[in-house]
Amino acid sequence: MNESEFIAALRTLPLHPGAQDLRDDTAILAIGGETLVLTHDAIAEGVHYRPGTDPFDVAWKLVATNLSDLAAKGAEPVGLLVGAVLVDGAERFVEGLRAILTEYDVPLLGGDTISVSPATFGCTAIGRATVTPVPRRDGARPGDGLWITGPVGAAMLGFETGQGSAYLRPRPRLTDGQALAGHVTAMMDVSDGLLLDASRMAEASGCTADITLAKVPVAAGADPLRAVTWGDDYELLFAAPDGFEPPVPAARIGGMIAAGKAPLLLDGQVPGIALGYQHR
């Protein structure tokens, strides 16, 4: 059983309507007149980060990836539950948590602590929707413009050179997401690679994403074709009706067209490369 088959099997379970058939990064829970946005992500040593990574950065990334999922829904964080591991240097983990909780003004709600090696950390983020219905990844329509809130490739450079904070300490675009949520037809964060995530949005929406490489903002020094297949930048990718004037800085990188032979075209062609990081 591979991951796709596993997720397909999980879809046969009793699902909450807010689970959206497990086809989105978050669950939506309407309760008491509010709409909550819930997400859970885990990261494991040796899989999501290198052994020897400063636990400060592990804490930051654990929380940042979850907050990024809230950002893509325009949600305001309410609190976090953290499944923490008592690792060597645990005080650095606590300091990393303190840094990101303070930076984004998010309180800790609770969690659990275990001792296990190699370490696997979990985080559940709970947010309050600021706009309903919250943006989904499947709402784009042919004719929509396709946009990204900032450059790709900085995390790739950070990973490869050890320079800069983009890879180790990504910044979830919470305020951008809240500003955009009421205007977009679809939105998601770019975690696995721009081309891959754009193809997912297009496929979910029954469209083809038509991206022009030269229009994609790329971090200085990064090879554009590699940058668009690399994840971890956590910019927001969104679709909006033609003529949309975004309220936050964003670049139009292409548009959605009627579904064609592939969910993604790059400069009018089906790319002959891996689109991004595919979980196995």
Next chain:
Amino acid sequence: MNESEFIAALRTLPLHPGAQDLRDDTAILAIGGETLVLTHDAIAEGVHYRPGTDPFDVAWKLVATNLSDLAAKGAEPVGLLVGAVLVDGAERFVEGLRAILTEYDVPLLGGDTISVSPATFGCTAIGRATVTPVPRRDGARPGDGLWITGPVGAAMLGFETGQGSAYLRPRPRLTDGQALAGHVTAMMDVSDGLLLDASRMAEASGCTADITLAKVPVAAGADPLRAVTWGDDYELLFAAPDGFEPPVPAARIGGMIAAGKAPLLLDGQVPGIALGYQHR
């Protein structure tokens, strides 16, 4: 840094008021006129279950331990987020999830899937309080009776003999918890050992728990003194004013008295044994 020091460090972080200073098993989130109860627990192969355990049982126990935390708050489950691991025999994990979701009528809300070995699974359970304020562990008062909803020791026997379902497939006392929540002064589930959990309730409440061993219901065939120090039975332990008539089957095993030289007395003595499973 040991686990106590780690948790003490986590308490210095920005905490949500509903985190209750990380001194309870759940977080309380008042939202839109409702009160949510949130809990997150992780279980790891080789720590919380033996390598080679049927993934069906891993799934059951993962969910059951989280639902048990909701039970102790009298909460009704709303949904679960599962941090799943793609293990050998993942179809059995899915079937175990299906069994417990169906048994307790709880839907899956979402989650995450990773591949990591040894496996560490996470679960976040979200419940809706049926009674507010929800029972805490720190509300017991001297003079209260101390009660348990059922026998201890069945999980111990199951672990040691491989017989029966008590250890592998514990049953969260959700309906008992809901029936009791409006009447108790304190309640918690017994996960780490009756004596240890009772001493925690007493300590949090500023009392001493005074337990009579002969009054503790014990599974047939289990040694009483060992059974009261063994966890995993997930019965509910609660305190209630003297004269309370419980609406569900329960045994009065002692009472709370003014705080004395130790948080727990067994047959009038400070026990000279380990009280339960202490996380290191």
